[in-house]
Amino acid sequence: MKVLFIQPFSNVTGSNHLPVGFLYISAYMLAHSKHEIKIIDLRAKRTPIESKTNEILQWKPDIVGITGLSIEWSGIKHVTKVIRELLGKNIPIVAGGAHATCFSKLVMKDTSVDYIVKNEGERTFLALVNALGKGEDVQNIKGIVYRKNGAIVDTGQCEFIEDIDEIPFPAYHLLDMEVYFDNPRFHTSMNIHNRVMPILSARGCPFQCKFCVRILGYKFRTRSAENVLAEIDWLVKTYNVRELHIEDDAFNTNMKRAKNIMQGIIDRDYHLSIILSTGIRGDLVDQELIDVFKKAGVFRIGYGVETTHPRIQNMIKKELDFDKLEKSILMANRAGISTNGFFIIGFPTETEQEMMATINYALKSKLATAVFSILKLFPGTALAEEYLTYDPDFNDDFTFSFDSPIMPNHSAISDKRLMQLRRFAFIRFYFNPSRIWRIFRTTPNKKNLITRNLNIVLSLIFKGTAKY
Numbered sequence: 250m251k252v253l254f255i256q257p258f259s260n261v262t263g264s265n266h267l268p269v270g271f272l273y274i275s276a277y278m279l280a281h282s283k284h285e286i287k288i289i290d291l292r293a294k295r296t297p298i299e300s301k302t303n304e305i306l307q308w309k310p311d312i313v314g315i316t317g318l319s320i321e322w323s324g325i326k327h328v329t330k331v332i333r334e335l336l337g338k339n340i341p342i343v344a345g346g347a348h349a350t351c352f353s354k355l356v357m358k359d360t361s362v363d364y365i366v367k368n369e370g371e372r373t374f375l376a377l378v379n380a381l382g383k384g385e386d387v388q389n390i391k392g393i394v395y396r397k398n399g400a401i402v403d404t405g406q407c408e409f410i411e412d413i414d415e416i417p418f419p420a421y422h423l424l425d426m427e428v429y430f431d432n433p434r435f436h437t438s439m440n441i442h443n444r445v446m447p448i449l450s451a452r453g454c455p456f457q458c459k460f461c462v463r464i465l466g467y468k469f470r471t472r473s474a475e476n477v478l479a480e481i482d483w484l485v486k487t488y489n490v491r492e493l494h495i496e497d498d499a500f501n502t503n504m505k506r507a508k509n510i511m512q513g514i515i516d517r518d519y520h521l522s523i524i525l526s527t528g529i530r531g532d533l534v535d536q537e538l539i540d541v542f543k544k545a546g547v548f549r550i551g552y553g554v555e556t557t558h559p560r561i562q563n564m565i566k567k568e569l570d571f572d573k574l575e576k577s578i579l580m581a582n583r584a585g586i587s588t589n590g591f592f593i594i595g596f597p598t599e600t601e602q603e604m605m606a607t608i609n610y611a612l613k614s615k616l617a618t619a620v621f622s623i624l625k626l627f628p629g630t631a632l633a634e635e636y637l638t639y640d641p642d643f644n645d646d647f648t649f650s651f652d653s654p655i656m657p658n659h660s661a662i663s664d665k666r667l668m669q670l671r672r673f674a675f676i677r678f679y680f681n682p683s684r685i686w687r688i689f690r691t692t693p694n695k696k697n698l699i700t701r702n703l704n705i706v707l708s709l710i711f712k713g714t715a716k717y
Contacts, residue, residue: 250284251308272421418483481493481521532571
């Protein structure tokens with residue numbers, strides 16, 4: 250079977266993040282089958298799908314896979330429409346990833362997608378392709394949604410891969426990597442080097458935060474330190490990588506393992522720059538961990554704070570130890586590591602006073618930077634099960650943006666006031682002389698700080714939204 254993967258882009262973000270999900274699935278399929286694979290990444294250069302039609306027709310795929318984040322929803326719909334018109338109804342179209350997993354009903358209703366692969370995709374997608382290639386029934390494949398006699402069938406939860414060391418490294422050879430090194434815009438614009446790559450050392454998260462989409466499960470499944478370090482060796486030697494962005498949900502859940510990985514990087518003397526971009530668990534940090542972070546090249550750490558009000562913390566089961574968090578931020582500051590806090594306002598029933606408690610905490614903190622987002626209720630999360638009482642029907646990318654209050658607001662204040670508080674938070678946080686100095690002092694790449702991040706902050710303040 251000839252498999253074509255297509256990654257669309259978003260109208261509300263400038264990210265050109267590598268299609269890591271497709272790269273892992275491709276590597277797994279190449280290791281366990283003889284299927285041919287091609288990846289078209291429209292996100293890399295914001296390329297219209299229409300410019301790729303001749304290339305697609307010449308390759309003659311037997312099956313097409315499409316993925317995308319929720320903020321790429323319009324792209325998912327448009328690419329699906331173009332592919333269906335181009336290849337006809339006999340070529341199966343499969344959607345996967347976080348958006349297709351959470352919004353499976355919406356995807357099946359608003360597109361001509363034939364199958365959805367939910368959650369972890371390696372085994373499930375390979376099983377689906379094998380079955381379709383042989384003309385077999387797919388009803389026994391766990392982890393898919395499909396159409397049958399006009400009805401939508403969900404086969405239930407797939408089994409997650411327990412030993413994720415068995416998954417090959419991403420199939421980067423299927424892409425022109427120099428495109429991404431030209432101007433990388435991943436989770437952050439704080440990168441020092443252009444030769445930067447993402448790395449996932451684990452899957453899943455053991456914490457029970459009720460707002461979080463957990464498509465990779467609640468069990469923290471780790472790669473061995475040796476396996477992670479082998480990938481780093483490969484990235485450095487094959488692609489001359491100078492910077493890593495670690496994108497685990499909670500890299501430091503197992504502190505001993507985190508320290509071992511960092512020590513392995515130190516021992517290799519690669520002089521890498523490292524960002525813990527998606528956030529660590531702030532109350533699972535000690536001085537030894539900060540020390541090895543610094544020696545290994547970590548220059549920026551994200552902290553998932555979310556909310557500081559006790560009632561909201563209890564409601565969402567965040568259960569963060571703020572004394573330990575504050576010590577962690579101080580230790581990072583003393584080490585000269587830039588710190589970023591992720592905050593959320595607009596939780597169900599949250600009052601203005603409770604939101605201000607979170608904002609005031611951020612203002613008084615020693616964080617270098619902060620992001621204030623508006624809560625989104627995604628189907629499948631515990632909060633959505635309590636408060637999202639209907640099937641959502643959303644049509645554009647901005648609906649899913651954390652800059653937008655458009656998705657149903659279940660807080661105690663209006664959409665307008667929610668946006669006002671968010672703007673207030675950004676203004677008060679960044680228009681502070683000590684904060685400006687802390688940002689300047691802990692940001693190695695002064696050029697990016699001015700040309701990228703200043704524009705982002707100003708856009709958030711004056712427009713309420715920004716392209717990251």
